[in-house]
Amino acid sequence: MIESNRRVNASVPRTAKTEVHDAIKQRILNAVYLPHEFIREARVAQELKVSRTPVREAFRELISEGWLEAIPHQGARVSAWTERDAREVFEIRLVLEPMAVALACSKMDRVRLDHLKYLASQMEILTEKVETHAEFRNSISALNHEFHKELIAGSDNYRLMTTLENIVRSSVIRRNFTNYKPEHLQRSMRHHREILDAIESRNGGWAESIMRSHLLAAYDLHLNVSDLENRHQHAEDT
Amino acid sequence: MIESNRRVNASVPRTAKTEVHDAIKQRILNAVYLPHEFIREARVAQELKVSRTPVREAFRELISEGWLEAIPHQGARVSAWTERDAREVFEIRLVLEPMAVALACSKMDRVRLDHLKYLASQMEILTEKVETHAEFRNSISALNHEFHKELIAGSDNYRLMTTLENIVRSSVIRRNFTNYKPEHLQRSMRHHREILDAIESRNGGWAESIMRSHLLAAYDLHLNVSDLENRHQHAEDT
DNA sequence: TTCTCCGGCATTGCATGCAATATTCGAAAA
DNA sequence: TTTTCGAATATTGCATGCAATGCCGGAGAA
Incomplete structure (x- = not known):
């Protein structure tokens, strides 16, 4: 219980990964990235001026949160809301x-x-x-x-x-x-x-x-x- | 819906990350890694003969699945079951x-x-x-x-x-x-x-x-x- | 025309080295 | 003795380059 609360209250340091994460989410919400559109690690890395590593990690989170879905060897696709x-x-x-x-x-x-x-x-x-x-x-x-x-x-x-x-x-x-x-x-x-x-x-x-x-x-x-x-x-x- | 089913059935390629993921899970279940024990990326990478990159990604998954909990700058700790x-x-x-x-x-x-x-x-x-x-x-x-x-x-x-x-x-x-x-x-x-x-x-x-x-x-x-x-x-x- | 095979290409997967940062422990001062 | 400050250290975070792999299109054969 104590551990759980600590984890909840722990302020997340604003690292490159979280920046990328939030940026992509915003672009999805603002319809910059459209449903069913493929977005690639390399492109996002270039746009946000970071390397592919944090982009990659952000993708993983967004996938597990349902914002993106992974299509093997084709990239990540923006999930459609039905x-x-x-x-x-x-x-x-x-x-x-x-x-x-x-x-x-x-x-x-x-x-x-x-x-x-x-x-x-x-x-x-x-x-x-x-x-x-x-x-x-x-x-x-x-x-x-x-x-x-x-x-x-x-x-x-x-x-x-x-x-x-x-x-x-x-x-x-x-x-x-x-x-x-x-x-x-x-x-x-x-x-x-x-x-x-x-x-x-x-x-x-x-x-x-x-x-x-x-x-x-x-x-x-x-x-x-x-x-x-x-x-x-x-x-x-x- | 169709996409969802495809995603469910998609056979996951056995990549280094999944190997590490499963290996760590096994070691937790077999009590090789004990509850509250810290496990470090570098150590696991060495033990499993891979670089830190796939270990890092496996850690992230295990954390989101609840097997590990991340303590910033101290490493990942095996979750205790209470x-x-x-x-x-x-x-x-x-x-x-x-x-x-x-x-x-x-x-x-x-x-x-x-x-x-x-x-x-x-x-x-x-x-x-x-x-x-x-x-x-x-x-x-x-x-x-x-x-x-x-x-x-x-x-x-x-x-x-x-x-x-x-x-x-x-x-x-x-x-x-x-x-x-x-x-x-x-x-x-x-x-x-x-x-x-x-x-x-x-x-x-x-x-x-x-x-x-x-x-x-x-x-x-x-x-x-x-x-x-x-x-x-x-x-x-x- | 249609089917098959193969090579180029785009994309992800991984390794390595370096940078940033919090912790910890020891030393010095109060 | 206790507290505070600082530097060493251990750890995660990130960048870059290369390897592996599956897809797609074109060429050739049926």
């Missing part, structure tokens, strides 16, 4: 996160609970102003990610934290709150508060249930948006 | 595997189901003779691992497969059936059959429930054995 991926991630979150908050009910300490309340407040403040400040959606998204992370951390299960972080990371960034209407955001905020209420009451079943609702509501919105996009796409094609 | 680790793995399996079999109920095809029945039969045959052939326990353990893997694969969720495989792999190897009495093995075999019955009936709730029982029973045995070992340890100390 509806299947969304479903897979959702199915897993739908059981792991409710379990995590149920565990958190008996294990979370006062400090973390207060921090979570603070995060919830910040999100609520931004939500009130989001109709006149569209750019707040990004801040809400970041706060929301941290909120969920802290919630999971309260479960006192280190493997669960890293597992969920790996699974959620890529999806959260690609799909933020840009499609939420104000009423949906408000519902989401109420869910957050209710989760905290359940934890404060040490009521695992309640916490589990409301977290499940929270995720189901989010996936429902996602599916609606996807449908619209697909129909739009179809209309363009014809 | 009761906390066992609990963490159990908690996660207890929600993911029941979910997986529930999904498998609606998605599993005939071929895989027949394969699972075959695996179950093989285990039952070995179980009958295990009292006079203690060495069969290893075979049962291997078959059991494949049984669970195939079951998960039936969920048609690729992330779930890799996630569970990563989490389970290390624990399964370290803790096999050596402590099961014949009656416990038989109970375990009945669970397997009942899971298959539930899947054949396409009854997700039933499958989920019996898988949960299966895991809870296994963890209960594990805890009893651990208690015995601890008490024994304590007796030796005094």
Whole structure:
């Protein structure tokens, strides 16, 4: 346990490998590298002015994180994000996160609970102003990610934290709150508060249930948006 | 989806890195490298007669798989397996595997189901003779691992497969059936059959429930054995 | 036209040497 | 005696060059 925490808190030195890692991730998110595009060690090394060694190591990490996939002797390819991926991630979150908050009910300490309340407040403040400040959606998204992370951390299960972080990371960034209407955001905020209420009451079943609702509501919105996009796409094609 | 399957089936070329990877894993399992022992890139490279480069890459994989933990500027240390680790793995399996079999109920095809029945039969045959052939326990353990893997694969969720495989792999190897009495093995075999019955009936709730029982029973045995070992340890100390 | 085989080429895989950096241990000062 | 500072040392991090290997296209044969 002590070792695990030390590993979590250990500040990662900013080495060339991490620079390359982050740079590639950014380029994927900014659509500089497109899905299914091959990217080669040599090219990236040249672009980022480093040797192939750190690039190579960064590739390995990105592959294990799912950002790239390795095709032997052809290079690494940018993974495409499909509806299947969304479903897979959702199915897993739908059981792991409710379990995590149920565990958190008996294990979370006062400090973390207060921090979570603070995060919830910040999100609520931004939500009130989001109709006149569209750019707040990004801040809400970041706060929301941290909120969920802290919630999971309260479960006192280190493997669960890293597992969920790996699974959620890529999806959260690609799909933020840009499609939420104000009423949906408000519902989401109420869910957050209710989760905290359940934890404060040490009521695992309640916490589990409301977290499940929270995720189901989010996936429902996602599916609606996807449908619209697909129909739009179809209309363009014809 | 197609890519995922191709990636799963792609035969990994036996390169120096994989040799090093497997060699280190073997030495950990054979207690050549002991828990909390530091192992250095240079030393391993010398022992295995390769340069530090493939050793370095193997280390990275072993770290992400949980076999080693990196301590900056001190080397990589062999991870110790604690009761906390066992609990963490159990908690996660207890929600993911029941979910997986529930999904498998609606998605599993005939071929895989027949394969699972075959695996179950093989285990039952070995179980009958295990009292006079203690060495069969290893075979049962291997078959059991494949049984669970195939079951998960039936969920048609690729992330779930890799996630569970990563989490389970290390624990399964370290803790096999050596402590099961014949009656416990038989109970375990009945669970397997009942899971298959539930899947054949396409009854997700039933499958989920019996898988949960299966895991809870296994963890209960594990805890009893651990208690015995601890008490024994304590007796030796005094 | 189509199939097969072979050689060039692109890409990854590995070895080696050097650079950077944190740790540790000893010496000197308070 | 304790604390602090510094240099030696051990370790990881990175660059570069070469080796190995599988792919792809063109030439030749069926």
